[in-house]
Amino acid sequence: MLAFILRRLMQSTGVLFVMSLLVFFGVYAIGNPVDILVNPNADQQDIARAIAELGLDQPLHLQYWHFLTSALSGDLGRSFSTGIPALELIFQRMPATLELAAVSMAIAIAFGIPLGLYAGLRPESKIAKGIMAGSILGFSLPTFWVGLMLIMVFSVWLGWLPPTGRGDTVELFGVPVSFLTLDGWSHLLLPATNLALFNLALLIRLTRAGTREVMVQDYIRFARAKGLRDSRIIGVHVLKNIMIPIVTIVGLEFGSVIAFAVVTESIFAWPGMGKLLIDSINQLDRPVIVAYVLLIVLMFVLINLVVDVLYSMLDPRIRLADTGGAR
Amino acid sequence: MSAAVPSLQSPLRRFLGDFAASRVALGAALLLAAILLAALFAPLLSPQDPYDLAQLDIMDSKLEPGAKGTAGNTFVLGSDEQGRDLWSAILYGLRISLGVGVLATVVAMAFGTLVGLGSAWIGGRFDALMMRIVDLQLSFPAILVALVLLAVLGQGVDKVVLALVIVQWAYYARTVRGSALVERNREYIEAARCLALSPTRIVLRHLLPNCLPPLIVIATVQVAHAIALEATLSFLGLGMPITSPSLGLLIANGYTQLLSGKYWISFFPGVALVLTIVAINLVGDHLRDVLNPRLSR
Amino acid sequence: MSATDAPLRPPLLRVEGLRTGFPSRNGMLHAVDGVDFSLDRGEILGLVGESGSGKSVTGFSILGLVDPPGRILGGRVLLDDVDLASLDEGARRAIRGKRIAMIFQDPMMTLNPVLRIDTQMIEAVTAHESVGTAQARDRARAALVQVGIAAPDERLLAYPHQLSGGMRQRVAIAIALVNRPDLIIADEPTTALDVTIQGQILFEMQALVRESGTALVWITHDLSVVAGLADRVCVMYAGRIVEAGPVDAVMDAPRHPYTRGLIDSVPAMNPRGRPLAQIPGNAPSPVDLPPGCAFRARCTRATERCGEMPPLAPPADEGAASRTVRCWNPVQLPAAGTR
Numbered sequence: 022m023l024a025f026i027l028r029r030l031m032q033s034t035g036v037l038f039v040m041s042l043l044v045f046f047g048v049y050a051i052g053n054p055v056d057i058l059v060n061p062n063a064d065q066q067d068i069a070r071a072i073a074e075l076g077l078d079q080p081l082h083l084q085y086w087h088f089l090t091s092a093l094s095g096d097l098g099r100s101f102s103t104g105i106p107a108l109e110l111i112f113q114r115m116p117a118t119l120e121l122a123a124v125s126m127a128i129a130i131a132f133g134i135p136l137g138l139y140a141g142l143r144p145e146s147k148i149a150k151g152i153m154a155g156s157i158l159g160f161s162l163p164t165f166w167v168g169l170m171l172i173m174v175f176s177v178w179l180g181w182l183p184p185t186g187r188g189d190t191v192e193l194f195g196v197p198v199s200f201l202t203l204d205g206w207s208h209l210l211l212p213a214t215n216l217a218l219f220n221l222a223l224l225i226r227l228t229r230a231g232t233r234e235v236m237v238q239d240y241i242r243f244a245r246a247k248g249l250r251d252s253r254i255i256g257v258h259v260l261k262n263i264m265i266p267i268v269t270i271v272g273l274e275f276g277s278v279i280a281f282a283v284v285t286e287s288i289f290a291w292p293g294m295g296k297l298l299i300d301s302i303n304q305l306d307r308p309v310i311v312a313y314v315l316l317i318v319l320m321f322v323l324i325n326l327v328v329d330v331l332y333s334m335l336d337p338r339i340r341l342a343d344t345g346g347a348r
Numbered sequence: 349m350s351a352a353v354p355s356l357q358s359p360l361r362r363f364l365g366d367f368a369a370s371r372v373a374l375g376a377a378l379l380l381a382a383i384l385l386a387a388l389f390a391p392l393l394s395p396q397d398p399y400d401l402a403q404l405d406i407m408d409s410k411l412e413p414g415a416k417g418t419a420g421n422t423f424v425l426g427s428d429e430q431g432r433d434l435w436s437a438i439l440y441g442l443r444i445s446l447g448v449g450v451l452a453t454v455v456a457m458a459f460g461t462l463v464g465l466g467s468a469w470i471g472g473r474f475d476a477l478m479m480r481i482v483d484l485q486l487s488f489p490a491i492l493v494a495l496v497l498l499a500v501l502g503q504g505v506d507k508v509v510l511a512l513v514i515v516q517w518a519y520y521a522r523t524v525r526g527s528a529l530v531e532r533n534r535e536y537i538e539a540a541r542c543l544a545l546s547p548t549r550i551v552l553r554h555l556l557p558n559c560l561p562p563l564i565v566i567a568t569v570q571v572a573h574a575i576a577l578e579a580t581l582s583f584l585g586l587g588m589p590i591t592s593p594s595l596g597l598l599i600a601n602g603y604t605q606l607l608s609g610k611y612w613i614s615f616f617p618g619v620a621l622v623l624t625i626v627a628i629n630l631v632g633d634h635l636r637d638v639l640n641p642r643l644s645r
Numbered sequence: 646m647s648a649t650d651a652p653l654r655p656p657l658l659r660v661e662g663l664r665t666g667f668p669s670r671n672g673m674l675h676a677v678d679g680v681d682f683s684l685d686r687g688e689i690l691g692l693v694g695e696s697g698s699g700k701s702v703t704g705f706s707i708l709g710l711v712d713p714p715g716r717i718l719g720g721r722v723l724l725d726d727v728d729l730a731s732l733d734e735g736a737r738r739a740i741r742g743k744r745i746a747m748i749f750q751d752p753m754m755t756l757n758p759v760l761r762i763d764t765q766m767i768e769a770v771t772a773h774e775s776v777g778t779a780q781a782r783d784r785a786r787a788a789l790v791q792v793g794i795a796a797p798d799e800r801l802l803a804y805p806h807q808l809s810g811g812m813r814q815r816v817a818i819a820i821a822l823v824n825r826p827d828l829i830i831a832d833e834p835t836t837a838l839d840v841t842i843q844g845q846i847l848f849e850m851q852a853l854v855r856e857s858g859t860a861l862v863w864i865t866h867d868l869s870v871v872a873g874l875a876d877r878v879c880v881m882y883a884g885r886i887v888e889a890g891p892v893d894a895v896m897d898a899p900r901h902p903y904t905r906g907l908i909d910s911v912p913a914m915n916p917r918g919r920p921l922a923q924i925p926g927n928a929p930s931p932v933d934l935p936p937g938c939a940f941r942a943r944c945t946r947a948t949e950r951c952g953e954m955p956p957l958a959p960p961a962d963e964g965a966a967s968r969t970v971r972c973w974n975p976v977q978l979p980a981a982g983t984r
Binding site: 036039040047157158160161162163164165166169170172173176177178184276277280281283284287288298299302303310314317318321325 | 484487488489491492495496498499500572576579580583584585586599602603606607609611614615618621622625626629630
């Protein structure tokens with residue numbers, strides 16, 4: 022197990038290294054780094070100072086070394102528009118995004134797995150067919166337009182929920198969160214639902230396919246021959262088997278949710294890092310963009326790593342094969 | 349085919365027969381055909397040229413669907429802030445959305461197919477490197493890659509197409525490589541090699557046609573993805589420039605009016621977008637079932 | 646052996662006119678089409694037939710485990726004179742695994758790959774009795790010992806993929822035995838195993854059921870297995886029993902032409918040097934069975950009368966009523982009067 026984690030850790034470091042190279046070349050080699058990293062409103066003197074400070078007059082490999090060391094020490098430059106260090110700015114916004122992503126994932130899981138399970142157990146029923154038709158819509162409808170329609174119906178017409186903002190927050194371990202206040206929930210519900218739709222559809226399909234596949238296996242029939250109750254068969258024998266792919270996808274999709282939060286946050290003016298990215302792109306605040314990209318790459322690599330480890334923990338066949346268990 | 353039941357139908361006839369067997373797929377195909385025709389003949393179907401400022405009257409601004417304008421004309425789907433007829437704007441927007449989506453998909457398919465075929469044929473290090481790149485890219489969501497690319501590249505139709513190509517090519521490369529690797533070991537390729545045909549000829553004339561069915565299926569679905577992605581990017585203000593108002597831009601324009609209850613400026617372009625995407629997806633889904641029964645769920 | 650005390654107690658299991666079908670595009674597919682047999686306590690019955698003869702479906706039908714859309718169309722399954730169809734699903738569930746256990750063909754597929762052996766054994770106990778986990782574990786351990794598994798504590802903590810095929814089948818047998826059932830239905834449990842292991846398991850299985858007085862229905866396509874194992878044998882063809890009787894009598898002097906052909910085609914049962922006989926033709930499709938005897942198209946003894954379905958009855962020239970055959974023109978007894 023440890024050897025496995027170590028090996029994956031090394032792979033992840035490799036990916037990070039490659040991505041840092043890509044970002045570096047994107048910023049330094051393809052574009053003009055002065056344009057990207059120096060405030061366009063700066064005067065000639067500032068620019069000269071920045072060039073010297075960033076080492077842009079040095080050879081490329083030294084520049085990369087400088088970029089890498091300062092990135093590793095958490096220095097990704099300062100925002101042009103606010104002057105705050107880019108990383109700090111992103112970290113301020115990160116809790117809001119993570120909260121939105123987590124709640125949306127929870128919604129997708131809480132509805133997706135039971136609905137998929139039902140559709141998988143009774144594939145011929147009318148309800149199951151309805152569920153599946155709904156999941157096709159969930160895949161096809163563009164997230165941003167669904168977000169607009171949610172605002173139109175629930176905020177404008179019905180007036181039940183506020184269309185934008187984050188609402189009242191409370192500090193939890195020093196981090197502001199919305200989900201502990203009623204007002205926070207009312208602000209959270211629409212964007213989280215919007216963000217959840219795609220994964221809800223995905224989980225329904227995945228759970229249904231997995232359930233159908235598992236239900237015809239001999240071990241399910243054997244479990245029934247043992248006289249187990251349906252609740253035990255479905256709750257343990259079926260669920261534990263389909264959980265392996267589901268956990269994998271849920272884990273991997275968490276990264277996509279953070280990425281798609283860019284869209285949802287823009288619509289619902291949710292003050293997360295996705296909205297920060299769009300604002301930064303619109304303001305050409307490049308250090309923030311670079312910092313966001315590096316950070317999201319890091320997050321993706323970490324998520325992939327965690328999912329792989331979780332996956333191997335869930336599936337005894339992999340877990341034990343790796344430790345050289347009795348085979 | 350079994351000898352006992354000689355098939356008198358041509359493959360195409362059989363294909364069309366299979367396809368038409370599903371009423372949903374047939375409906376979707378008809379809808380898609382209607383959408384394509386509407387986009388193609390937009391200038392003929394539109395009551396006004398929505399981007400000829402001389403035809404717009406600011407007095408007609410934000411009219412409700414069905415309202416009559418100052419010139420006595422009816423705005424079937426209402427009008428936007430500048431008094432533009434939404435029905436016309438949607439037809440013109442469809443052209444742009446479909447055009448960008450199809451163009452990006454075709455280019456991505458050509459490039460990805462080339463890489464995939466090369467990867468399968470050359471093998472070795474080239475293959476390993478290409479598949480690493482493909483894996484790396486596919487591990488990031490398309491929306492993110494596209495956003496970052498556009499942030500670096502800046503705005504413009506060409507840049508949107510480029511970004512869509514970059515986020516798509518990897519799918520084709522991987523798919524084509526997969527089926528090419530399978531086909532490569534088939535006897536007919538062996539036979540072609542024995543005839544000492546040139547590698548280019550073998551790859552293009554023998555290998556490629558046999559990799560086509562999965563490619564067509566993916567391309568269909570990818571057109572829908574490309575259209576949705578372009579709309580999303582345009583909505584965020586990072587996609588098409590205002591001079592090329594795609595459906596996404598139309599929806600974005602209506603966003604500010606939405607909170608004051610003027611839903612139609614965002615709603616109807618969205619409906620057009622959704623119908624297009626759903627129709628393409630349904631056709632693609634069914635194409636997959638027909639072209640490859642093994643893949644059907 | 647049990648024929649003498651049969652009148653005193655009702656048989657453990659009685660299957661009467663069982664019919665099970667699977668709807669298909671070409672109409673109902675009658676996999677089991679009127680099967681009757683009965684089984685006493687402690688008796689071992691061999692249910693023999695080719696693949697597609699309906700023998701496995703018969704086994705699943707008894708337990709009520711026919712996969713939808715297949716379903717039991719008619720007939721009765723009586724356990725101690727109680728019709729299982731008259732019970733509700735909860736009561737049927739209480740019988741499965743408790744009074745009637747089942748062992749499947751492929752040991753690689755019958756154990757859940759993601760659950761440990763102890764989980765899968767303990768749940769089999771706790772599904773039927775409210776005992777503590779520790780007690781259920783002891784029972785599971787004892788069952789593993791019973792089926793000859795060394796180091797049972799270690800095996801309990803293992804996952805299925807860590808065990809060999811033979812070991813997994815032993816675990817499955819232990820699971821079947823753990824609740825001391827009255828009846829075990831074994832659906833070709835040795836077919837997927839190595840020949841050496843097959844013999845071991847067969848032998849052990851026989852010893853186990855004899856010892857515990859458990860009745861056993863052994864479903865197989867292999868007549869030679871049945872010869873050494875069972876008390877009685879039922880031969881199935883196209884969803885029906887065509888011949889039934891004490892195993893020695895049937896093997897020595899088959900009366901149905903199909904049984905005769907089956908025996909002649911088994912190498913081990915033929916005298917050396919004699920060419921193996923084949924049954925001409927193929928088993929008929931169960932979708933469009935012709936009326937009358939299903940075997941008649943392949944039968945050398947077929948006559949006009951075979952267009953009418955023969956009953957499963959004692960042959961006219963047979964003394965013992967325990968033998969039945971479904972044939973108008975049964976094979977003659979080899980040398981009349983020697984029995």
